[in-house]
Amino acid sequence: MTTATATASSGASSGLESGTPRRSVVGKIVDRVGGGAVQVVMVVLGLFWLVPTLGLLVVSMRTTQVNNAEGWWTVFTKPAELTLQNYANLLGSGFTASFWNTVAITVPTTVLVIGIAAMAAYAFAWMDFPGRDVSFLVVVGLLIVPIQIALIPIASFYGSTGIFGSIPGVVLFHVAFGLPFAIFLLRNFFVGIPASLLEAARMDGASEWKIFMSVVFPLGKPAIASLGIFQFLWVWNDMLIALVFANTGNQPMTKYLQSQMRQFGSNVDILSSGAFMSLIIPLVLFFAFQRYFVQGMMAGSVK
Known part of the structure; x- marks a missing residue:
């Protein structure tokens, strides 16, 4: 009985000395899902922030007539409209x-x-x-x-x-x-x-x-x-x-x-x-x- 008590006490003390509390399986899952969700949100915000720059690039590589007739997002279905003549x-x-x-x-x-x-x-x-x-x-x-x-x-x-x-x-x-x-x-x-x-x-x-x-x-x-x-x-x-x-x-x-x-x-x-x-x-x-x-x-x- 004394030996079991000593063993439990030593195990508890070693856990306290380590300073790292053990987390449950549910806690680990929440941490991983939360970190992944934050990364996804940051990536989405970054892509959304780059949308105006992408639109400017597309508009700069199309003729004035095409830009006046269509939105820049139509380039994904009509890539042949792109040209470098504007830069020239x-x-x-x-x-x-x-x-x-x-x-x-x-x-x-x-x-x-x-x-x-x-x-x-x-x-x-x-x-x-x-x-x-x-x-x-x-x-x-x-x-x-x-x-x-x-x-x-x-x-x-x-x-x-x-x-x-x-x-x-x-x-x-x-x-x-x-x-x-x-x-x-x-x-x-x-x-x-x-x-x-x-x-x-x-x-x-x-x-x-x-x-x-x-x-x-x-x-x-x-x-x-x-x-x-x-x-x-x-x-x-x-x-x-x-x-x-x-x-x-x-x-x-x-x-x-x-x-x-x-x-x-x-x-x-x-x-x-x-x-x-x-x-x-x-x-x-x-x-x-x-x-x-x-x-x-x-x-x-x-x-």
Whole structure:
């Protein structure tokens, strides 16, 4: 009797020590069915979210006459209606120049914002200088300044300096209004880097520039990469700044497509194919670096 009691007690204690309660068969079935149902719902939502993109692709590969006569979903029964002639016509127009104008605006803006913001964020996070906290509060305050109130003053300034309507003028405007958020994001991430790493580098005789390039910059790659994605997408899809500060010769894709809508109204073949061409690079960028979006949104939120 004593032996049986001891055995039961040891079995109960071992079960408590393991910390993993045994689940019934019904509980296991519920877990599996629930997980599968969630996955099915997520897949359905993802496919539903891609329906407009699929419709845009189909419309861009059919003639205007077919698009006016039928819905895009009829392509599943009439695949022979698909053609690449719309894209050939698009690339033979002014769209190609506007595409490279978009690249010439977006790439320098993204590089400048990342470079300037990373150095400023390191200074705000780990360097002690007079007025550091006040300067950072000013940067944070600039986050609430709307772009619209700066359009007329900056346009007047650009006109007096002779850069109005040029690509450098558009780039400078995007850089100026992209820096406050970039500095705020990177500074919050850099503060979370262990101070012992920086102190060890200083004890080894490393300069501030060496510490920034060898310690802080590599450790900050997740936040820097996510910032680059955000900034790239914002500038790539911008139309307001392009409408105000870019002339016809330097117009990006967004302004080019807007001008096509104004001139032709129902020019669906140009608008649909141009819209899908402008959508390709952001989609590729998102799917290639989507893991950085979550890390970037969480940067500095947990210390």
